[in-house]
Structure formats: C-alpha cells, structure tokens
Amino acid sequence: MDELVQAIKQRYHDTFMSIAIAGSVSVGKSTFAQKLAELLDVNVSVISTDDFLMPNDVLMAKGIFKQKGFPQTYNMTALTQLIMRFQADELSAEIPCYAQELADIHPEKKQRITKPDILIIEGVVALQLEQPDFKIYLDADLTNIKTWYLARTLEMTARAKNDPKSWRYQYAQMPIESFSQLVMTVWDETNQVNLDQYIEPSSVHANAVVRLDKNHDIETIIMK
Numbered sequence: 001m002d003e004l005v006q007a008i009k010q011r012y013h014d015t016f017m018s019i020a021i022a023g024s025v026s027v028g029k030s031t032f033a034q035k036l037a038e039l040l041d042v043n044v045s046v047i048s049t050d051d052f053l054m055p056n057d058v059l060m061a062k063g064i065f066k067q068k069g070f071p072q073t074y075n076m077t078a079l080t081q082l083i084m085r086f087q088a089d090e091l092s093a094e095i096p097c098y099a100q101e102l103a104d105i106h107p108e109k110k111q112r113i114t115k116p117d118i119l120i121i122e123g124v125v126a127l128q129l130e131q132p133d134f135k136i137y138l139d140a141d142l143t144n145i146k147t148w149y150l151a152r153t154l155e156m157t158a159r160a161k162n163d164p165k166s167w168r169y170q171y172a173q174m175p176i177e178s179f180s181q182l183v184m185t186v187w188d189e190t191n192q193v194n195l196d197q198y199i200e201p202s203s204v205h206a207n208a209v210v211r212l213d214k215n216h217d218i219e220t221i222i223m224k
Contacts, residue, residue, distance in 0.1 A: 003221055004208055005039050008118075008134055012042070016086050018119045020126035022206075023138030024199055025069070025191045026149035028216050032138060033122040042117035049123025050098040052079045055105045069194055071125050079121070083131040086115045100156075103167045124194065127202035137206035144214045146187060153183045 008019065021033050030048065037044040052075045059065040059073055067073055078095075085093050097109040113119075127135050157179070160168035171179055203209060211220040 001035070001039060001218060001221075003223070004036070004136070004210070007208065007223060008040065011134055012118065014117075016089075016115065016117065016119070017134070018083050018086075018121065018132045020129055020132035020135045021120060021122040021138065022124060022127040022136070022199060022202055024140070024145050024195050025124060026152055027138045027140050027145055028148070028212060029122040029124075029126075029138055031216070032136075032210070033120045037118075037120055040118060044118045044120060045113055045116040046120045046122060047095065047111075047113065048098065049074060049079065049121060049125050051096050051105075051111065052076070053098060053105060055107075056103070066190070067194075069124060069190065071128055071198055074125050076125065076129070080129060080131060082113075083119070083121075083129070086119060087131070089115075091115050101160075101163075101166050124199050125202075127205045128198070135206045135208075137203040137209045138212060139203070139209055140212040141214070144212075146184070148216075149187055149191065150180060150183055154180065 008017075011017065019036075021029050021036075023029050030046075033046045037046050053068065054062075054073055054075055056065065056068075059068055064070070064073055082093055082095060092112055092114045094110050094112050097106045097111050098104070099106040099109070121129070121132065126132070127137060154176070157168045157172050160166035161172035163169055171182070174182070207224055209222045209224070210218055211222075213219040
C-alpha cells in the first residue's frame with residue numbers, strides 16, 4: 001500500500017483532490033477505501049456511488065430495475081456535479097443516502113459532506129467518471145470474488161432474520177441451499193454481466209490496478 005499512498009501524495013498539492021476506486025461487486029472496495037483514507041495524512045471523506053443510484057420507483061418506471069447497479073441506473077450527473085462543486089471551492093454539499101435495509105435511496109435522509117482535502121469515491125461506476133484525479137481498480141480472481149459475494153450475502157441476510165422491516169427478511173426464512181442457489185443466479189444474471197460489460201472495461205482508465213489475494217490482502221500493485 002505504501003507505493004500507492006506515495007503515488008497519491010505526489011499528485012496532491014494542498015488543493016482539493018478526488019480519488020475513484022472501482023472493481024467488481026464484493027471485491028472489497030469499501031474496506032479498501034477506508035484503509036487508504038486512514039493512511040493519507042490529510043482530511044479525507046469517503047462516499048459510495050450507491051448514494052447516487054436512482055430510487056427504485058424511478059428504476060421501475062424506466063423499466064431498468066433488473067439492471068440496478070449498471071451505469072444507466074445511477075445519477076452520474078449529480079455525482080459529477082458534486083466533484084465539480086468542491087473543485088470550485090464550495091465548502092459543503094448535500095447528497096442522497098442509500099439505505100441498505102431498504103435497498104433503496106432513503107426518502108427522507110440526506111448526507112451533508114464538508115469539503116475534504118481528498119474525496120474518495122468508491123463503487124462499481126467510479127472509474128466511469130472523468131473528474132477524479134487518481135483512479136484505482138481493484139482486481140481479484142473471479143472464484144474468490146464469487147465466494148466473497150455469497151458469504152457476504154448469506155451473512156447480511158442472516159442478520160435480518162429477526163427484522164421484518166428489512167427487505168432481506170423474506171430471504172432469511174428460506175432454506176440455505178435454496179437461498180444460495182438464488183444468490184448465485186442473481187450473480188450470473190446481473191453482477192457477472194455488469195462486471196463483463198461495464199466494470200472490468202473501466203479498468204483501462206485506472207492509474208493503478210491493485211490485485212487482491214483470497215484473503216483480501218494486496219498481492220500486486222501495477223502503476224500505469
């Protein structure tokens with residue numbers, strides 16, 4: 001990670017900087033972003049591109065709900081404008097809030113982001129933004145990614161078994177074998193398609209490609 005941190009510091013000149021981190025669903029973008037933020041010796045804020053997903057009712061109306069997570073399901077204009085506002089020295093900005101328990105943009109909650117020295121934007125569409133000053137792509141063996149995806153989904157769903165308000169509650173009542181099959185069907189029909197058509201091709205824009213091993217530890221970093 002030291003090599004990556006030094007490369008970022010070389011590009012940071014005491015003015016606002018933005019970093020984009022992309023990669024497959026379940027590759028570990030959020031965790032990696034937080035670790036990177038802790039290693040940078042300036043004020044860093046981390047946001048997720050999920051906060052810029054279109055609300056579910058909008059996706060339904062557009063007939064693209066099943067493509068949720070694909071580039072066309074995000075308000076990329078709003079995300080771009082956020083970066084530009086901080087570049088223009090605005091001191092704060094209000095953004096939507098994606099609620100995991102609802103699997104939707106929260107209808108009432110908003111987030112106020114105070115302009116940081118460095119803004120890290122993590123998410124599957126992050127490298128499809130032009131504005132970020134430094135772009136990182138997280139890569140891993142597909143077998144590992146699918147294993148992480150299944151494990152994470154099973155864990156999060158198990159946590160919802162006593163929470164009828166969670167959208168995961170209905171699935172927490174299913175036999176684990178049946179649910180696991182359903183989870184991997186979703187992977188094949190949605191996440192794999194997104195990875196093949198949009199996420200992985202965006203890696204060509206990366207300044208650094210970070211390869212993770214089966215333990216989510218850094219295996220290699222390729223600087224471009």
